[in-house]
Amino acid sequence: MNLRTVITPSLLCFFLIIGIGAKAQQKSVYLFSFKHLKESVGHEFLLSPFLHHTKSPHLANYYVNGGSLIYPMPVYNRVYGIITATYQPKLRLVEFGSKASIALRIPMTLSLSTVDLKTRDGNKYTPSSVIRYNINSGFYEGSRDNALGTFSSEVGGLIGLDLGKGSTIENGAKTGLSLAAGYNIIYGPLILRKYDKEARSAYKGLLSWGSLIGQVGIIKKGYSFYYTFGLNPTRVHYDDSLGSESTVRTNTYQRLAIGFKLGK
Amino acid sequence: MNKNLTLFFLGLSLIFTSCVKDVYLDPIDLPDVLTSFVIRVEKFSGNALFSATNSGLYLQFDEKDYVEFYSGDYSSWSYAQWQQAKIDYSNEKLLATYGSKYILLSRSGITSGDFDNSSLMLRPSSIISPTGVALQVGYGDITVDNNNNLVYVIYIEKIEANGTSKIATEMKVSEANYGSIDLVFNADGDLVITTNPVFIVSDWETDASDFTTIAPTTGFTEYNSIMRPTIVDNVVYGYINAPSIYLPANSMYKFDLSTKSVFALNQDQFCEFPEFGNGILKHLDWNGTAACMLFPTDIGFVGDQGNPLSYIYQFNLAEESCQSFVISSNSILQNSSAIADVGYSFKSDTAYIGLNSGLYVYDLKTNEMTLFINSLLSLK
Numbered sequence: 239m240n241l242r243t244v245i246t247p248s249l250l251c252f253f254l255i256i257g258i259g260a261k262a263q264q265k266s267v268y269l270f271s272f273k274h275l276k277e278s279v280g281h282e283f284l285l286s287p288f289l290h291h292t293k294s295p296h297l298a299n300y301y302v303n304g305g306s307l308i309y310p311m312p313v314y315n316r317v318y319g320i321i322t323a324t325y326q327p328k329l330r331l332v333e334f335g336s337k338a339s340i341a342l343r344i345p346m347t348l349s350l351s352t353v354d355l356k357t358r359d360g361n362k363y364t365p366s367s368v369i370r371y372n373i374n375s376g377f378y379e380g381s382r383d384n385a386l387g388t389f390s391s392e393v394g395g396l397i398g399l400d401l402g403k404g405s406t407i408e409n410g411a412k413t414g415l416s417l418a419a420g421y422n423i424i425y426g427p428l429i430l431r432k433y434d435k436e437a438r439s440a441y442k443g444l445l446s447w448g449s450l451i452g453q454v455g456i457i458k459k460g461y462s463f464y465y466t467f468g469l470n471p472t473r474v475h476y477d478d479s480l481g482s483e484s485t486v487r488t489n490t491y492q493r494l495a496i497g498f499k500l501g502k
Numbered sequence: 503m504n505k506n507l508t509l510f511f512l513g514l515s516l517i518f519t520s521c522v523k524d525v526y527l528d529p530i531d532l533p534d535v536l537t538s539f540v541i542r543v544e545k546f547s548g549n550a551l552f553s554a555t556n557s558g559l560y561l562q563f564d565e566k567d568y569v570e571f572y573s574g575d576y577s578s579w580s581y582a583q584w585q586q587a588k589i590d591y592s593n594e595k596l597l598a599t600y601g602s603k604y605i606l607l608s609r610s611g612i613t614s615g616d617f618d619n620s621s622l623m624l625r626p627s628s629i630i631s632p633t634g635v636a637l638q639v640g641y642g643d644i645t646v647d648n649n650n651n652l653v654y655v656i657y658i659e660k661i662e663a664n665g666t667s668k669i670a671t672e673m674k675v676s677e678a679n680y681g682s683i684d685l686v687f688n689a690d691g692d693l694v695i696t697t698n699p700v701f702i703v704s705d706w707e708t709d710a711s712d713f714t715t716i717a718p719t720t721g722f723t724e725y726n727s728i729m730r731p732t733i734v735d736n737v738v739y740g741y742i743n744a745p746s747i748y749l750p751a752n753s754m755y756k757f758d759l760s761t762k763s764v765f766a767l768n769q770d771q772f773c774e775f776p777e778f779g780n781g782i783l784k785h786l787d788w789n790g791t792a793a794c795m796l797f798p799t800d801i802g803f804v805g806d807q808g809n810p811l812s813y814i815y816q817f818n819l820a821e822e823s824c825q826s827f828v829i830s831s832n833s834i835l836q837n838s839s840a841i842a843d844v845g846y847s848f849k850s851d852t853a854y855i856g857l858n859s860g861l862y863v864y865d866l867k868t869n870e871m872t873l874f875i876n877s878l879l880s881l882k
Contacts, residue, residue: 296525307529469521476527487522 268333277407280328281500289494290319294447296474296488300361311357312474314488317390317426322349336408339400347392353427354385358486365440387427396420404457414457423448451491462497532875533560533570540856541584545845546591553861554584561607576614593634629685636661652677671710673701681726688733696728720763728755732788736760739819750781756819773815773824789848791820796844803837811838827866
């Protein structure tokens with residue numbers, strides 16, 4: 239069974255249970271309404287200097303000639319964020335009194351980053367045709383000398399529970415907690431290095447991917463800290479050309495961000 | 503609330519730790535015989551493909567389903583023998599014959615040997631039946647009729663587990679019509695011998711005594727044989743001679759077995775052949791009544807600018823029309839003489855090109871060319 243089909247409903251069930259519990263305690267529930275849009279929407283700006291790293295799922299194979307056998311190595315797209323900025327609007331869908339809410343976050347991210355399609359061992363993948371020269375040299379795929387490109391973008395949707403500060407507009411607590419899960423689509427690189435010559439279309443299917451993510455946040459007055467992580471990583475086991483077993487974790491997401499509340 | 507929060511964190515931790523999926527990549531055993539000098543390529547219907555190279559033989563039954571044999575595993579043939587061999591594929595078996603020699607490939611292995619040389623087997627041809635029986639048909643005896651004219655008697659020789667066995671028949675061809683033999687199976691599984699006359703044999707596996715003789719009565723009645731034939735709606739279509747680099751085929755026959763009339767058609771009446779070339783040098787496939795044929799040019803070095811190097815024609819004998827596809831030069835293929843052989847089946851837009859550096863896949867729509875073994879490497 240696909241893990242994604244299990245995780246998302248499970249998390250939603252958890253939030254529902256907690257929501258029911260909170261409802262029982264608070265005895266007052268407010269649903270999102272366009273009439274009170276200003277009170278139900280929050281805005282945040284998140285910034286991550288050198289604290290953003292993500293790897294795509296296993297997208298292709300890099301083949302190494304090991305004599306009588308060809309050894310496939312998993313290729314993934316990886317993003318190292320140098321400066322990553324996110325604008326994150328938050329819609330409070332359900333408010334439980336003034337102490338808790340269930341909110342939808344829609345993070346939109348632009349990252350100054352290096353982006354590369356590579357193997358764990360550093361072989362830089364290119365989808366150019368295999369030629370005889372490559373085979374004699376022991377490699378069945380062409381390779382690049384430099385990273386594929388720069389800049390990446392992301393857009394996602396997370397549903398989560400906010401407790402304490404920031405959970406509702408009326409809440410006066412000093413600290414708040416945010417727990418969310420959702421889906422994030424990543425695209426990169428936005429700028430391909432010119433000397434690669436390969437057209438962007440040659441990398442079709444290798445430059446964007448989607449991933450389930452979870453997010454934990456601590457909200458203080460005026461600022462917050464968010465840790466975002468991948469929920470369904472994949473461990474790819476493979477043999478190198480010497481026959482030794484290697485493992486690489488793909489479909490990962492790691493980001494630590496400091497957030498600033500925009501507006502009231 | 504605290505109790506709920508604790509439950510939440512416990513649940514989240516459980517989910518997070520159980521979400522890691524494990525994937526295993528296994529090493530791949532690639533057919534390395536396809537990265538050496540290619541001598542012969544044949545593409546059959548479906549995904550079946552055969553290639554003979556300096557290193558060995560490759561037989562593909564379906565995508566990523568193949569067997570390979572190294573040259574030390576069987577009696578190797580010369581370049582010229584492979585170039586001229588008749589190759590037939592059916593029921594996951596491939597039969598290659600050259601003169602009295604044969605090589606039979608299947609999943610279970612390779613058999614190579616000689617047909618029975620103890621008696622005549624003139625102008626033989628070979629085929630594999632739809633049920634997988636490999637056989638050769640030739641003139642096995644010569645007699646004289648009442649007018650003292652020579653008469654050639656047809657024999658059938660089957661390849662069996664422990665050699666071959668011959669079946670003498672009563673099928674006879676007169677001296678005037680003596681020519682090469684070729685064979686095809688009709689939709690009923692009968693063996694059709696396309697000599698003059700045409701013989702349709704239903705019990706070819708036993709004693710070949712139950713056969714029908716159909717001699718032409720109108721049209722081009724004095725033909726000798728119909729080569730590389732196909733049979734569609736009781737009409738036999740084929741070439742005046744088997745196309746080869748030594749003898750291009752310029753004309754084709756259409757023998758309507760119902761009306762017993764034979765028509766001869768010149769290909770260049772319907773196809774606009776290029777200036778540089780020697781004609782149709784290879785039959786590639788049948789697309790119903792359309793013959794797929796290879797017309798290589800002898801233009802030489804042309805660079806990588808997309809100049810035409812070879813043509814594939816589909817000449818429809820029933821509709822009397824012609825369609826062409828072109829193989830153009832590129833960074834890998836810049837010389838017409840570099841093409842050792844071409845395999846093509848009408849059901850795809852792909853030609854398989856044998857070069858001295860290996861077997862390549864050529865997309866006739868986009869003119870892109872890649873090494874064949876690359877198609878066997880994909881994300882699993």
